[in-house]
Amino acid sequence: xxxxxxxxxxxxxxxxxxxxxxxxxxxxxxxxxxxxxxxxxxxxxxxxxxxxxxxxxxxxxxxxxxxxxxxxxxxxxxxxxxxxxxxxxxxxxxxxxxxxxxxxxxxxxxxxxxxxxxxxxxxxxxxxxxxxxxxxxxxxxxxxxxxxxxxxxxxxxxxxxxxxxxxxxxxxxxxxxxxxxxxxxxxxxxxxxxxxxxxxxxxxxxxxxxxxxxxxxxxxxxxxxxxxxxxxxxxxxxxxxxxxxxxxxxxxxxxxxxxxxxxxxxxxxxxxxxxx
DNA sequence: ATGTCTTTGATTCAAAGA
Numbered sequence: 001x002x003x004x005x006x007x008x009x010x011x012x013x014x015x016x017x018x019x020x021x022x023x024x025x026x027x028x029x030x031x032x033x034x035x036x037x038x039x040x041x042x043x044x045x046x047x048x049x050x051x052x053x054x055x056x057x058x059x060x061x062x063x064x065x066x067x068x069x070x071x072x073x074x075x076x077x078x079x080x081x082x083x084x085x086x087x088x089x090x091x092x093x094x095x096x097x098x099x100x101x102x103x104x105x106x107x108x109x110x111x112x113x114x115x116x117x118x119x120x121x122x123x124x125x126x127x128x129x130x131x132x133x134x135x136x137x138x139x140x141x142x143x144x145x146x147x148x149x150x151x152x153x154x155x156x157x158x159x160x161x162x163x164x165x166x167x168x169x170x171x172x173x174x175x176x177x178x179x180x181x182x183x184x185x186x187x188x189x190x191x192x193x194x195x196x197x198x199x200x201x202x203x204x205x206x207x208x209x210x211x212x213x214x215x216x217x218x219x220x221x222x223x224x225x226x227x228x229x230x231x232x233x234x235x236x237x238x239x240x241x242x243x244x245x246x247x248x249x250x251x252x253x254x255x256x257x258x259x260x261x262x263x264x265x266x267x268x269x270x271x272x273x274x275x276x
Numbered sequence: 277a278t279g280t281c282t283t284t285g286a287t288t289c290a291a292a293g294a
Contacts, residue, residue: 013281034294
């Protein structure tokens with residue numbers, strides 16, 4: 001099973017690039033963030049024409065997430081409210097469309113667009129921290145349900161200094177401050193592992209390059225797009241890569257896709273030896 | 277340092293968000 005995550009910064013502006021990437025890479029599920037389109041205007045037909053199903057949760061102009069899958073996903077859930085019906089903060093934190101999940105072959109694929117926060121002094125920064133605290137409560141319920149979890153998305157956090165291009169200058173600033181790093185680590189708990197780091201421990205691997213200041217040409221990016229796996233899936237992971245190629249396109253997204261390959265479902269036990 | 281790109285909404289741009 002191949003699962004990918006890509007912040008496309010407008011699915012309509014990037015439609016041809018997304019379709020071409022799907023056809024070249026053939027993931028079972030592509031998780032999109034920042035689709036920036038209301039559900040009635042989502043380009044469903046273009047995806048259907050190349051053999052993909054869509055589960056979407058969008059809004060006008062900002063945010064928006066989608067699950068593009070080879071097979072239709074089961075039990076699609078939208079927003080924090082789906083798992084937290086009694087939570088006092090979940091309804092307000094679900095107004096911005098940032099959370100969608102679905103089941104494929106018994107795997108819960110959860111696609112997130114974590115708030116950016118803007119700056120430490122912005123009112124969007126405490127919103128980001130509240131959102132991450134709500135994610136922790138959401139994941140606790142998800143764990144109770146027992147499905148293996150693949151959680152992907154644009155986390156808007158460089159969790160460790162090796163995920164930043166200039167840690168001396170940038171650690172402590174937005175996307176690398178201790179409160180947001182701690183909030184994400186708390187939500188992850190002991191259950192979820194950043195699978196990219198299982199295969200690639202070194203710095204210098206980025207998933208986002210700012211449009212400004214020639215960041216792409218100077219290769220000054222951040223690794224803020226992540227794939228987290230629960231234990232059952234982590235043992236099945238055969239590779240995880242960031243595909244830099246689309247960032248070099250004309251009129252690119254500022255993010256590159258991240259892809260994980262899983263040997264899932266696990267091979268059946270071979271019973272032949274016990275056969276009479 | 278206010279850089280660049282996308283969207284919107286009110287009139288060929290400016291504001292907002294990332």
